Amino acid sequence: MRIIDLDQIKDTLQGLDILPDIEAGFVAYSQGKCVVPPVGELLFKDPPGDVHIKYGYITGGEYYVIKIASGFYDNPKAGLPTSDGMMLLFSLNTGIPQGLLLDHCYLTDVRTGAAGAIAAKYLAPRNVQRIGIVGAGAQARQQLRHLKGITPCREVIAWGLNQDELERYRAEMEAEGFHVETTLETAALADTCNLIVTVTPSTGPLLFADQIRPGTHITAVGADTTEKQELDPAILAKADLLVVDSVAQCLVRGECPHALRAGLIGQEKMVELGKVIAGEAPGRVSDEQITVCDLTGVAVQDLQIAKAVYEAEIRE
């Protein structure tokens, strides 16, 4: 078994374009070729924490993946990161362990950023005027970074809860070639951006239906549980096209459950991203449409990024 640490993973990723792998994963998923059982879970009370075990494979593929990701919410008090984790890759022919990727959840961040870029690739309007980022944390960085290859737009406005966090975000993203304004009001984003990405742990709407202008695309990344929510459910109703990474998963997690429960949308409105990528369902067809993509994270993304990094490592 090849053991690959975080430095090696970061090095390897620099030479890789993982978007085609993640796209292929979404397509396989939407074609019913993925086996992804329900997530395994342990919950802890004292100190508070949880661990999730995600696992699965693509039928006819070479590997199955097991991803372990923990969150221990008192860790920062001891100067430790909240999250830790790893991905394990096994041969689908023999069960023999092939790779252990000690990524401390970094690959999850990257594959989530990549999914946001894919959503923008198929759903954003042709001319992105300004990118709005709701959130200023690690994933807000990943999302913007991954959009670089999708749109030439470098104008950004970022929303956050406190100005210090926003200033750090601005400094880091400007060093990466963006021009970043900041705001404490989400309305300022909706007024000037036609590509908005939401990446917060919010449990209530941050963007509202009456704010959203025709021709806007929104990728909702933050909500991945039953409780979290970033969008007014009426935005999903107002959208001309509602795309999700997984219909099965978005029935219970992400933005869709709120709109479904409120009777504002029906399940038939939810179109899987893999079908749009494969050309089996239309993506954006005009610059006037409002489109929304609800991303909750699917194990096939973990499989595809682990495979890409592992195979690049053994080629070296």
Added chain:
Amino acid sequence: MRIIDLDQIKDTLQGLDILPDIEAGFVAYSQGKCVVPPVGELLFKDPPGDVHIKYGYITGGEYYVIKIASGFYDNPKAGLPTSDGMMLLFSLNTGIPQGLLLDHCYLTDVRTGAAGAIAAKYLAPRNVQRIGIVGAGAQARQQLRHLKGITPCREVIAWGLNQDELERYRAEMEAEGFHVETTLETAALADTCNLIVTVTPSTGPLLFADQIRPGTHITAVGADTTEKQELDPAILAKADLLVVDSVAQCLVRGECPHALRAGLIGQEKMVELGKVIAGEAPGRVSDEQITVCDLTGVAVQDLQIAKAVYEAEIRE
């Protein structure tokens, strides 16, 4: 994270008495102190295989464990072992990975052997005349090896399906200090042994109620799924005492479901091994009793052996 390979694991185990750890695990389990969610599973068709993910922790303990164990049934055709796997130990306070034990399922074999020894310690008659082993594979070796510290008896009769396998078993076990006879008839075991251990993948009874003499203890190890079976269900009805590693698990796996379905026993007859160890339920109380212990394997055994090996390693 400390990475411990199979050679190191075997070395470390030589200096360890893991029985007290496994006993403590059974006690904690029976006291409701263990969190052990349902087993995660992936099934594969071509080539045929499966992987099981077992995970859990003891409340108030130091670690949680995740065990990954695969079986790929065509592997031997390619000269590869059927089973592979590993155990991972994480801090229960921070989620940070502590140890990776690359045991290739060896620790599962050992903790299963240890559980058999614990069953014999509490349930075998005082004077073991002869040990009967139904089976001649890897686990038949582990069971006998672990009985060495429990009984001075070195007289053994082993049953198997073919004489070659039995001869290999005899040679190996005699080199370890036993005197081994072999047989192709299980009746020969029941006639002369008052401690019998069954360790086969059989899906039908190998021992029958009318063969079992008063004063016999049987540990049934082989059946760990809903389909497998080694004992005539009437043996469980005839037994004066029926002990199980986990009531919850033995309602659906092992020998008990067959007897429960046939209406030969009720759930109230099933006594947990942890309660016997803790003195909360009686073990054997006379040399005339027939006792049966149904072992299906509980994740707390994995936790306890992984912890024992890891802690011995970091002490070195």
